Amino acid sequence: MKVAFPMKKCPACGATYAEEIVQCPADGALLAEIPTGSGVQGQMPAVPPATRRVPTFVWILVGLGGFLLLCIPVLMLIAIPTMGNMRRFANETSAQQSIRTINMAQTQYEVAFPANGFSCSLSALGGDPKSGPPAPTNAEILQQDLASGTKAGYKFTIVNCVKIPEKGIDRITAYSVIAQPLTVGKTGNRTFCSDETGQITFDPTGGTNCTQELGQ
Numbered sequence: 001m002k003v004a005f006p007m008k009k010c011p012a013c014g015a016t017y018a019e020e021i022v023q024c025p026a027d028g029a030l031l032a033e034i035p036t037g038s039g040v041q042g043q044m045p046a047v048p049p050a051t052r053r054v055p056t057f058v059w060i061l062v063g064l065g066g067f068l069l070l071c072i073p074v075l076m077l078i079a080i081p082t083m084g085n086m087r088r089f090a091n092e093t094s095a096q097q098s099i100r101t102i103n104m105a106q107t108q109y110e111v112a113f114p115a116n117g118f119s120c121s122l123s124a125l126g127g128d129p130k131s132g133p134p135a136p137t138n139a140e141i142l143q144q145d146l147a148s149g150t151k152a153g154y155k156f157t158i159v160n161c162v163k164i165p166e167k168g169i170d171r172i173t174a175y176s177v178i179a180q181p182l183t184v185g186k187t188g189n190r191t192f193c194s195d196e197t198g199q200i201t202f203d204p205t206g207g208t209n210c211t212q213e214l215g216q
Helices: 054-112
Strands: 154-166 169-181 191-195 202-203
Touching: 054 154, 054 169, 054 191
Parallel strands: none
Antiparallel strands: 154 169, 169 191, 191 202
């Protein structure tokens, strides 16, 4: 036996219902009971609106974002070693140029102080122009950063000085200059060496056995 329910009407949308419900399925408004004999016929409850579909471009953006999240770490792993190689290459190029600069300073030093010959000290090639006139221990030829012995990830030293006593002064007739990475494999891979001839050789292992010429 079918149970009859009183007629109800939605005051918001005007839909009528003949079921035991208190709210309109369409908009949620409270239903008002229709007096008997009004002649209003009931109707099936309104079907709730269908769930909205997510636009395709939204899914594309979500997928692209996930792809980038996966790619960024991989790209960083590739980029970091590349940046390290570029830094080492730049330091090595700077070291070669610095050795050429030291050799030029040595030539100027020998001309300025012929009794001393070459300098066996980077600090003697440098010096502050404000401290007074140039002297064998303060030639004011080499830039202060290079005269300090450290520049662009490399340590510079003058070694193997050949001294010949002349008139009570040890005249230096030969020398070697070495540019070695502060941290092999990080600030540079190769050690560079030169002497009064100006020729530059290198040690590929970062040691001080410079037997290979540049260009090999």
